[in-house]
Amino acid sequence: MIKPDIVFVANLAGVSPATVSRVMNHPELVHPETRRKVELAVEKSGYIRNRAAQAMHGRRSATIGLVVPTVANTIFAEVVQSFNDTVSKEGFTLLLASHGYDLDREYRLIRKLLEHRVDALAVVGLDHSPGTFRLISGQRVPLLAIWNYLPDSPLPCVGVDNCEAGRLAAEHLVALGHRRIGMVFPATSNNDRARDRKKAATAAFIAAGIELPQRWQITSPYSIAQAKAACLELLEGKDRPSALLCANDVIAQGAIYAAARLGIAVPGSLSVIGIGDFAGSAQMEPALTTVRIPAQRIGTAAGEEIVAAVSRCDPDRMIRRRVELELIMRTSTGLAPELIAAG
């Protein structure tokens, strides 16, 4: 009942451990017949090779670390899924960690992943604690930031340009003639994605000569419930905006539900635009206008890049890959009421 190790298998097959090892790692180096014998012995003994021992030998651990803020919001689940699919296809297994938007916790998690000697590391976004940067630069592990793209990012990155996302959303509302505009964003201190979107959107509105009264700028975390509550408060009064630019689709969904609850017609009296195009956004009634972030494409692209970085052993090559955004016009946005009234 002992756990079979490589020498047990070797004895069973009547060969040396070295040969067994070769069968598993470089099968082309061993004679087909010997190979068959070994494979039989592996089968019969139920041998499962020990990656830990393999990793110890300086070889690859065949794991890739992925650190995300959370996986509970649809936001990242899709990226995680396609990233996992991609690296898994190449024989890697995912070590997942989530920090709940807490950068100190992120530091500790990354440390733990390094203890496990991951072959590469992917993190979300470009905002990280100085400790994290120091830690990584000391190691020679390829690091990739996903979700964001910045032309001058301090890290290799695969993702979208969040400035562009904010700009596209804002310009769409402007093009529809809206001038009384509200924005719903989460706190942006630890979140470069939300920050970039908001900054760019604000800039676009200013450029169009639109003022953004403080009372229409509200804050809500990425939660449908809290976003709905926040929007209910904003929309209740007489003095409300004609359009809402939301930091992402989760918030936009909350906004639409809030409008539905108050009997405000969307897009008749209120236009709502989100960012993301999450699963379900297209099916809502009204269907959500949004700036599509192709999560799947990002996950896949990131997976490809990271696998490539592991095989070429040159951790320092800088890669920046930008994934395209797309404005998806659906039925939650429409012409500004003022324009309609004017005929």
Next chain:
Amino acid sequence: MIKPDIVFVANLAGVSPATVSRVMNHPELVHPETRRKVELAVEKSGYIRNRAAQAMHGRRSATIGLVVPTVANTIFAEVVQSFNDTVSKEGFTLLLASHGYDLDREYRLIRKLLEHRVDALAVVGLDHSPGTFRLISGQRVPLLAIWNYLPDSPLPCVGVDNCEAGRLAAEHLVALGHRRIGMVFPATSNNDRARDRKKAATAAFIAAGIELPQRWQITSPYSIAQAKAACLELLEGKDRPSALLCANDVIAQGAIYAAARLGIAVPGSLSVIGIGDFAGSAQMEPALTTVRIPAQRIGTAAGEEIVAAVSRCDPDRMIRRRVELELIMRTSTGLAPELIAAG
């Protein structure tokens, strides 16, 4: 610029490697002053201990394997999140694998996780390939099935009784006086959860003397888009049911959007009930009536059980923990139209 190992640190601190090891694993065994010296040396050299070497020594790898069908559907993301939080708090890191409802792929993934010598393994549901069962029983790794509870499950499990879920949903519709009832379920061949729900719901309807015409039993995967499409087809005709029992909230959401699109009043002319109570279900308009599956509680409970199983080294103790369901009445269900007409 060499990577510091334990002997490098030992030299730096002027002690033996054994002592450094003890500082990391049994700090109470070493003199406080020596400990300080070692910790200083660790700090200064940027040493990161090698879990692979540790695992090789037969010690714990400090990883737990989790295998899910997918993480992209909100369905499992929440469980993954709270499971991860719980085991992470105890110092474990999660090795995540997803198989996309393919049991052969599940087998291969579990194999890979065993290669990494996970300290324990969690899988979703009780449906697995014979190979998987054989594989596991050969190892001495604690295995836990999460999401499902069955009093006579072949595996230790933490979750809810899906039969009860189906029954609760069905009885609610019956209590509201519905007799023309449709059901929307995914294919149930590889999915014991959906199968149990459907079987129990069907039984409850039969018990109430309700017939279930074949044309109102439709199939759709767990996708809002596809569920909406399927329901559009079902609801378009004149001859439609007065209530829809959906396999989960994702499908129910699709059903409600379909009704909205067709201008069918919910719950006036059509009641819709889901199972799950996912994030957002409570905020929808109309708010979704559902049987709440406390994903977070399941994930946490599963995490606790698996950590316990790892520390007590008795892989064979059978644990079954049942998490309670709750019918949440919201506004997507109402009295059957026939009853209303009758006054």
Next chain:
DNA sequence: AACAGTCTTGCAAATGTTTTCATTTTCTTA
């Protein structure tokens, strides 16, 4: 001052692989 007991620490063996190098076997070709 000697003794027993308790703390600390170091030595060295053990863990399960991979890989280099050397050796043996097999295959080509003259």
Next chain:
DNA sequence: TAAGAAAATGAAAACATTTGCAAGACTGTT
């Protein structure tokens, strides 16, 4: 068939750690 090349295999060192054992350094007690 012999020599040289190519292919297949094995021996052993190496990888980074943990831990049982034993020895050395203290403590307090007579």
